[in-house]
Amino acid sequence: MDKKIYSSEIERDIRSAVENFEIVLREQVARNQRMRAEREEKGAANKTGDPVPNSNRDKVIIGTAAGDGIGPIIMTEAEKVLEAVLRDRLASGSLVLKPIEGFTLENRLAAGKTVPDSVMAAMSECDVLLKGPTTTPNAAMNTANIESANVYLRKSFDLFANVRPVAIPEEGIDWTFFRENTEGEYALGSKGEYITGELAVDFKVTTDEGTERIARAAYEYARANGKKRVSIVTKANIMKKTDGNFLNICREVAKEYPEIETDSWFIDIMAANLVNKDIRNNFQVFVLPNLYGDIITDEAAQIQGGVGTAGSANIGRNYAIFEAIHGSAPRMIEEGLGEYANPSSLLKAAVMMLSHVGYRDESKRLEDALEAADKELGPRMTGMAGGATCREYTELVMSRL
Ligand code: NAD
Numbered sequence: 001m002d003k004k005i006y007s008s009e010i011e012r013d014i015r016s017a018v019e020n021f022e023i024v025l026r027e028q029v030a031r032n033q034r035m036r037a038e039r040e041e042k043g044a045a046n047k048t049g050d051p052v053p054n055s056n057r058d059k060v061i062i063g064t065a066a067g068d069g070i071g072p073i074i075m076t077e078a079e080k081v082l083e084a085v086l087r088d089r090l091a092s093g094s095l096v097l098k099p100i101e102g103f104t105l106e107n108r109l110a111a112g113k114t115v116p117d118s119v120m121a122a123m124s125e126c127d128v129l130l131k132g133p134t135t136t137p138n139a140a141m142n143t144a145n146i147e148s149a150n151v152y153l154r155k156s157f158d159l160f161a162n163v164r165p166v167a168i169p170e171e172g173i174d175w176t177f178f179r180e181n182t183e184g185e186y187a188l189g190s191k192g193e194y195i196t197g198e199l200a201v202d203f204k205v206t207t208d209e210g211t212e213r214i215a216r217a218a219y220e221y222a223r224a225n226g227k228k229r230v231s232i233v234t235k236a237n238i239m240k241k242t243d244g245n246f247l248n249i250c251r252e253v254a255k256e257y258p259e260i261e262t263d264s265w266f267i268d269i270m271a272a273n274l275v276n277k278d279i280r281n282n283f284q285v286f287v288l289p290n291l292y293g294d295i296i297t298d299e300a301a302q303i304q305g306g307v308g309t310a311g312s313a314n315i316g317r318n319y320a321i322f323e324a325i326h327g328s329a330p331r332m333i334e335e336g337l338g339e340y341a342n343p344s345s346l347l348k349a350a351v352m353m354l355s356h357v358g359y360r361d362e363s364k365r366l367e368d369a370l371e372a373a374d375k376e377l378g379p380r381m382t383g384m385a386g387g388a389t390c391r392e393y394t395e396l397v398m399s400r401l
């Protein structure tokens with residue numbers, strides 16, 4: 001690591017970083033102002049679980065995009081289940097399931113685009129999207145700086161609420177995480193600065209509007225679902241500006257929901273709380289910045305039975321994407337174990353999606369069928385050593401629909 005760095009190079013990098021920082025600040029202030037204008041135009045309440053804006057149209061279009069790695073395997077099963085549970089609506093023509101082609105790593109690399117234009121256009125034509133996991137290009141793939149397709153889609157469609165439920169009924173655990181989905185460390189993921197041979201800096205951004213809307217989404221959900229407690233999770237003792245502001249704004253919003261108890265925790269102790277069997281079933285709804293939400297929901301999913309058991313919703317004012325919480329599991333594919341991927345993550349996302357578009361009966365039928373299949377499989381849960389295959393699991397679900 002003995003590098004000879006000239007002070008002129010360092011000076012050049014510092015000047016460039018300062019110029020870029022000004023651009024970044026102006027862009028983010030403009031983004032906050034856009035969000036404020038939209039809120040003022042559309043009203044304050046951000047409820048998740050509303051029907052899609054266009055659901056009063058004659059036809060609802062649900063897009064499906066398989067993704068990479070185990071994505072196509074679990075999506076094939078999810079499509080079979082959706083066709084079964086939505087048979088009547090599909091037959092009447094009031095609903096269309098639209099497979100979206102070309103959302104693969106190979107195509108994204110070939111096009112040199114995070115999401116190729118034709119794929120983006122096809123997704124935009126749908127009311128909601130069921131999405132498989134996508135592999136994020138890394139340095140070893142020797143590619144231009146293509147960012148995560150997930151982050152790109154969440155930002156492009158402004159899907160600010162990442163809702164991730166985790167439940168273990170026999171332990172009294174019923175958690176719903178409201179992870180802020182467009183800000184924090186992810187807002188400027190590829191815009192960090194490097195001062196040659198000296199240091200690297202990444203940015204973390206929380207805007208007032210971005211925080212207020214995720215806080216409202218969490219409290220509105222709590223109120224609508226009879227939840228008695230919301231826990232705000234930050235590291236405000238260290239990240240004083242970003243997390244400090246997040247905490248203060250959540251507390252302000254909490255005052256409008258006096259019937260709901262609010263408490264606040266630091267992320268490190270919350271990570272411990274989730275494995276503390278004496279207290280963990282007292283938590284109900286969590287609201288937290290992007291990165292903490294990303295990490296702690298994998299922990300929560302693992303407590304539930306593995307990341308293959310957890311689904312999630314990415315919800316904005318005009319669009320929503322539903323997906324598993326996990327990634328493309330490339331190692332499962334390399335080891336020839338793809339057929340053992342658990343599709344229940346994607347199917348649980350489908351339960352949330354059906355409820356979101358207002359198909360409550362179908363959503364409940366699918367939810368009950370998943371629960372029955374999980375019970376029947378028990379220790380042969382898909383994804384575990386000696387577990388059932390993806391297809392066996394789906395067949396069990398279909399037989400319980
Ligand atoms: P991963 O979630 O793909 O895998 C983590 C572990 O969970 C692995 O051991 C895997 O075998 C297991 N696993 C995942 N899904 C499973 C399932 N359905 N059934 C059984 N076991 C399952 O995490 P990773 O390996 O860190 O990431 C792989 C790629 O996915 C990366 O490129 C990452 O950027 C991307 N990723 C995408 C998303 C998304 O599309 N929303 C989310 C996370 C990661």
